[in-house]
Amino acid sequence: MIYDVAVIGAGIIGALTARELAKYKLSAVLIEKCNDVAMGTTKANSAIVHAGFDAVPGTKKAIFNVLGAELMPKVTSELSVPYRNNGSLVVAFSEEELPELQNLLERGIKNGVKDLKILSKEELLELEPNISPEAVAALHAPTAGIVCPYEFAIAATENAVTNGVEFIRNCEVKDVEVHDDYTTLITNTGDIKAKVVVNAAGVFSDDIARMFGDDTINIVARKGEYYLFDKAVGHVVFHTVFQCPTPMGKGVLVTPTVDGNLLIGPTAVDIEDKNDTSTTYEGLMEVLNKAHKSVPTIINTRDAITQFSGLRAHAKSGDFIIGFSEKAPSLYNLAGIESPGLSAAPAIAVHAAQEVANKLGLTELKEDYNPIRPQPIRFRYLDDEEMAELIKKDPRYGRIICRCETITEGEIVEAIHAPAGARDIDGVKRRTRAGMGRCQGGFCSSKVLEILARELNIPYEEVTKEGGNSRILYGRTK
Amino acid sequence: MINYDIAVIGGGPAGLAAALKAKELGIEKIIILERAETLGGILEQCIHTGFGLHYFKEELSGPEYAGRFIEELKKTDIDVRTNTMVVDISSDKVVTAVGPNEGLLKIQAKAIILAMGCRERPRGAISIPGNRPAGVMTAGTAQKYVNIHGYMPGKKIVILGSGDIGLIMARRMALEGAEVKMVCEILPYSGGLARNIVQCLDDYGIPLKLSTTVVEIHGRERVEGVTIAKVDEKMRPIKGTEEYVECDTLLLSVGLIPENELSKSAGVDINCITGGPDVDEMRETSIRGIFACGNVLQVHDLVDYVTLEAQLAAEGAAEYIKKGEEEKKYAYTVNQNGVRYIVPQKININADRDVDLYFRVCQIYKNAKVVVKIDGETVISRKKPKLAPGEMETVKLKKDMIAKLKEDSLVEISVEESL
Numbered sequence: 001m002i003y004d005v006a007v008i009g010a011g012i013i014g015a016l017t018a019r020e021l022a023k024y025k026l027s028a029v030l031i032e033k034c035n036d037v038a039m040g041t042t043k044a045n046s047a048i049v050h051a052g053f054d055a056v057p058g059t060k061k062a063i064f065n066v067l068g069a070e071l072m073p074k075v076t077s078e079l080s081v082p083y084r085n086n087g088s089l090v091v092a093f094s095e096e097e098l099p100e101l102q103n104l105l106e107r108g109i110k111n112g113v114k115d116l117k118i119l120s121k122e123e124l125l126e127l128e129p130n131i132s133p134e135a136v137a138a139l140h141a142p143t144a145g146i147v148c149p150y151e152f153a154i155a156a157t158e159n160a161v162t163n164g165v166e167f168i169r170n171c172e173v174k175d176v177e178v179h180d181d182y183t184t185l186i187t188n189t190g191d192i193k194a195k196v197v198v199n200a201a202g203v204f205s206d207d208i209a210r211m212f213g214d215d216t217i218n219i220v221a222r223k224g225e226y227y228l229f230d231k232a233v234g235h236v237v238f239h240t241v242f243q244c245p246t247p248m249g250k251g252v253l254v255t256p257t258v259d260g261n262l263l264i265g266p267t268a269v270d271i272e273d274k275n276d277t278s279t280t281y282e283g284l285m286e287v288l289n290k291a292h293k294s295v296p297t298i299i300n301t302r303d304a305i306t307q308f309s310g311l312r313a314h315a316k317s318g319d320f321i322i323g324f325s326e327k328a329p330s331l332y333n334l335a336g337i338e339s340p341g342l343s344a345a346p347a348i349a350v351h352a353a354q355e356v357a358n359k360l361g362l363t364e365l366k367e368d369y370n371p372i373r374p375q376p377i378r379f380r381y382l383d384d385e386e387m388a389e390l391i392k393k394d395p396r397y398g399r400i401i402c403r404c405e406t407i408t409e410g411e412i413v414e415a416i417h418a419p420a421g422a423r424d425i426d427g428v429k430r431r432t433r434a435g436m437g438r439c440q441g442g443f444c445s446s447k448v449l450e451i452l453a454r455e456l457n458i459p460y461e462e463v464t465k466e467g468g469n470s471r472i473l474y475g476r477t478k
Numbered sequence: 479m480i481n482y483d484i485a486v487i488g489g490g491p492a493g494l495a496a497a498l499k500a501k502e503l504g505i506e507k508i509i510i511l512e513r514a515e516t517l518g519g520i521l522e523q524c525i526h527t528g529f530g531l532h533y534f535k536e537e538l539s540g541p542e543y544a545g546r547f548i549e550e551l552k553k554t555d556i557d558v559r560t561n562t563m564v565v566d567i568s569s570d571k572v573v574t575a576v577g578p579n580e581g582l583l584k585i586q587a588k589a590i591i592l593a594m595g596c597r598e599r600p601r602g603a604i605s606i607p608g609n610r611p612a613g614v615m616t617a618g619t620a621q622k623y624v625n626i627h628g629y630m631p632g633k634k635i636v637i638l639g640s641g642d643i644g645l646i647m648a649r650r651m652a653l654e655g656a657e658v659k660m661v662c663e664i665l666p667y668s669g670g671l672a673r674n675i676v677q678c679l680d681d682y683g684i685p686l687k688l689s690t691t692v693v694e695i696h697g698r699e700r701v702e703g704v705t706i707a708k709v710d711e712k713m714r715p716i717k718g719t720e721e722y723v724e725c726d727t728l729l730l731s732v733g734l735i736p737e738n739e740l741s742k743s744a745g746v747d748i749n750c751i752t753g754g755p756d757v758d759e760m761r762e763t764s765i766r767g768i769f770a771c772g773n774v775l776q777v778h779d780l781v782d783y784v785t786l787e788a789q790l791a792a793e794g795a796a797e798y799i800k801k802g803e804e805e806k807k808y809a810y811t812v813n814q815n816g817v818r819y820i821v822p823q824k825i826n827i828n829a830d831r832d833v834d835l836y837f838r839v840c841q842i843y844k845n846a847k848v849v850v851k852i853d854g855e856t857v858i859s860r861k862k863p864k865l866a867p868g869e870m871e872t873v874k875l876k877k878d879m880i881a882k883l884k885e886d887s888l889v890e891i892s893v894e895e896s897l
Contacts, residue, residue, distance in 0.1 A: 227605075228602070275698065277609070277610075278607070278608050278609045278694075279607045279608060280607050281607045281693065281694075281715070283607075284605055284607060301603075301605055302603065304602055304603055304605060305600070305602045305603065306600075306601070306602035307602060307605055307607070308610065384574065384582055384584070387576060387581075387582045388581050388582035391576060391577075391578065391581045391582060392581055395578035395579065396578065398576050398577050398578035398579070398580070398581060398582075399561065399577070399578045400513065400563040400565075400576065403513065403563070403737075404739075406565060409578075438597075438600075439597045439598070439600055440600035440601065440602055441600075441619075442597055442598050442600055442615075442616045442618065442619050443597065443619075445615070445619060446619060446622050446623060446626075446627065450627075460627070460629055461629070464612065464699075465611070465612035465699075466612075466699075467699075468699045469699040469700050470611060470612035470699040470700055471612060471700065472612050472613075472623075472631065473623060473629040473630060473631060474629075474630045474631065474632055474633055474726075475629065475630055476628055476629060476630070477624055477628050477629065477630055477654050478654055478655060
């Protein structure tokens, strides 16, 4: 069969684009080289919906950021993805930084960002009492927000699959053969043919483009390291707190997450190896030291629950690369989608799907398209009556597997059997939060392993942390 | 809503002993709420011996030790609910629990005994840089895979942290044929029991590398190795001392944290050093009628002391139920030079009994003196050939000393080094 569209990469860009494509009467496949969706940049970033004052007016970054942020409440509500409109602050720590706030304000107004305001020190400290007393002023952007990026991509993929998109995991594109009216993607699991190929391969999007003979894209992997803290300190700030960009870099942010944790980071270091998501002693120290500048007293590494790093797909040309390739007419590039890529994603997806549908001449919409991804059961948010009712109906919801986050067996089973469901321990963790809490899976990972083995009907030894060779167990004891 | 005299939260060694003691003291309606499928708590996976030497004067395995209490329990009418996890405790002693068989359970208790135990500190809490592959896990998780499930979590093992679980797992993995390369300890001394260092490392030729830590984890999908390095006196890695060690598994035994999320939900005051509730000599917390014992209160070295502590808490709870809320006036314990913490934190001045003070020292001492003062006056001075943070110490305040206490009296413990 020849698909109308193949989307390479199930990060937030590929997943949302696949979902938008599913609105049209066309056939689409979403392929992902890892064992799950959201395995690249999407699972390791600041999880921020930027208001849109950062990007240079007129750039794709500026346009799609503002449009994306506007779409965010609707899309996240359709997909039942946690999103909170908490607003952001850019804090100036000296008089010299004040002109930069003014700059950002003016740029934001040009970009169409609403309700921006510069706050005095007193106004700032009233909003955020834990901010350093060194602060002199701040730019307040009430339209900014926070979102869970991996849950966003998971939900979008789920919804795309429900609406007829095929999802193939562990499928890596090794090469392509471009024909007149279709392209063959040669993958480790066989050939896939499609009329249009959407390149949403993140840090590898230049490699994919090159297979098509398009060498105009150059992506640099720019590593950012982060610290995640326990919910006990998740309320230290309410807003997402940025520092003023300086010639030395953007500084680090301090932000609550939608799940109530505290996130600080990132660093910014260009690296050669696009697979290198290791953290470093120096990087983590830098994050801590810089975050202390914003919130001096409260951040104690004793409350840290994990550290991680993610890679931004930075295009050397600077702006997002969105559109059909000039070198390969069947290739639609979505490349160089670094910050504010997550914020822009909903708008990029709508635009890309429209352009692809137009090109194919398949702009007719499906009558039975359902934009709603039902809210998975979240036991911890139910009231007593709802809990009792649910357990009566299905006792698996009465068996709590993850103590730290109060996640039940029922939720884990549901995550495994969902469309494009979890296949490994980290997949369960990203979908349900089992293992995401303060003990980091110390108690529950063995139980999750048992449930995965049972539900997928595989031996214990074949259960992995995140696909590939990441197995947990090495056979029986003596 | 069901009414009970005592609700015991947790069916591990502390909960079992507390429930049995309360029954023995004549309390009628007692319930144990346990989240696991079976009673016994962490003892169920501790198949090594060394339990019960003090309490039973016998050397038992973990399941045997727990079994003694579980057998006793069967002879009583204590209500036991396994597979039932408490999700909330309110300050007025309403316990909410859920379970597949129970559904949602609401219990109004006259007294509550907290016995939830502790959890292991994970990798993230000590910020080890590097990759995040499979094969990094806490020693307790590995112990569960090996002893309960019968699976090997790896073949070439490095262990970080020389706490007792790390030492026990070094031996356990070696016995299962794994190559245990080393145990690294960031401190200049081990936090484990001396007997465990001999029986688990020395006897198996496993090196203990002191003042050494893991500074990087290698391997994308599965652990391929770790970089270890020496640390200076401030525990910072020393450049130039790095060494690559090939392994497929890194086990962590880097500390235990009392699990007090439920205690906090009830509003119990938590001590920032022990991580457990502040308690008096009967193990009553800052909320009258809520008691705590075992590792949820302070991390113990030996289960025997958990049992004794649980019995004390049960006595306290029984008394509370029988006599009601009598007014208490407190003296306070204060950790002075060389002492990290003392449990209990306060003593009812009208407690007409001997009171054992449990404490840990901050560092290793040789030929030092433990000195106890009441309001500045030395009441006990005892020579100790060796004191180590890994071994819990006790001193007994006799009834006549307790009688001297006044409201707000200070009971200080310090270590004095002989010159």
